[in-house]
Amino acid sequence: MKNFSNKYIFLYITALVTVVALMLTMVSLGLKPLREANQKVEKAQQILKAAGYGETAKKQALALFDQVTTRQDKNGQEHYRIRCADGSMGQVIYVKGKGLWGPIWGYIILAEDNNTIKGVVFDHKSETPGLGARITEETFQQSFCGKKIKDEEGHFVSVRILPKGKEPTVTEEHRVDAISGATLTSKGVDEMMGQLIINN
Numbered sequence: 001m002k003n004f005s006n007k008y009i010f011l012y013i014t015a016l017v018t019v020v021a022l023m024l025t026m027v028s029l030g031l032k033p034l035r036e037a038n039q040k041v042e043k044a045q046q047i048l049k050a051a052g053y054g055e056t057a058k059k060q061a062l063a064l065f066d067q068v069t070t071r072q073d074k075n076g077q078e079h080y081r082i083r084c085a086d087g088s089m090g091q092v093i094y095v096k097g098k099g100l101w102g103p104i105w106g107y108i109i110l111a112e113d114n115n116t117i118k119g120v121v122f123d124h125k126s127e128t129p130g131l132g133a134r135i136t137e138e139t140f141q142q143s144f145c146g147k148k149i150k151d152e153e154g155h156f157v158s159v160r161i162l163p164k165g166k167e168p169t170v171t172e173e174h175r176v177d178a179i180s181g182a183t184l185t186s187k188g189v190d191e192m193m194g195q196l197i198i199n200n
Contacts, residue, residue: 050121052085095192099185102126132185156197161190
């Protein structure tokens with residue numbers, strides 16, 4: 001049996017790690033354009049869904065998105081106006097926050113009155129199935145439609161995500177029921193809705 005010195009073993013491991021790291025870097029760089037293209041399509045699909053177009057196939061999503069949106073960046077942030085599926089105009093607002101296990105995000109479509117929510121779509125990286133992951137369910141997302149982010153005097157009050165019975169002074173047009181058993185994820189969505197004031 002051949003004995004190797006510590007120096008030889010160290011150099012061998014260093015060379016091996018360097019080669020593997022270079023290979024992984026090359027694969028990552030090679031896949032970057034594909035990854036970015038997929039992210040662009042996914043974003044278009046989510047925004048279209050929030051605007052009432054339903055599930056859009058990957059092949060049609062970008063063409064339809066370009067057809068119904070106009071990019072109008074605000075304060076250096078990406079911003080779009082969109083013609084919704086019902087023919088009305090709205091603005092797309094991107095929000096992001098933290099769930100229980102990782103990032104959560106969404107796209108809010110506000111009507112032309114800058115007050116009424118026409119649609120939302122939420123997504124997550126790693127929320128618990130059946131609990132926090134329910135923010136992606138149609139039932140939860142539909143509960144935001146028609147809600148108002150401003151009070152009768154035009155002051156921003158957001159749409160609160162609250163457990164039933166909590167803070168009864170918050171009226172129905174400004175609240176959505178929290179997801180049972182997903183307190184931290186619901187709180188994350190509640191905080192994301194507070195970001196709407198930045199965009200108005």
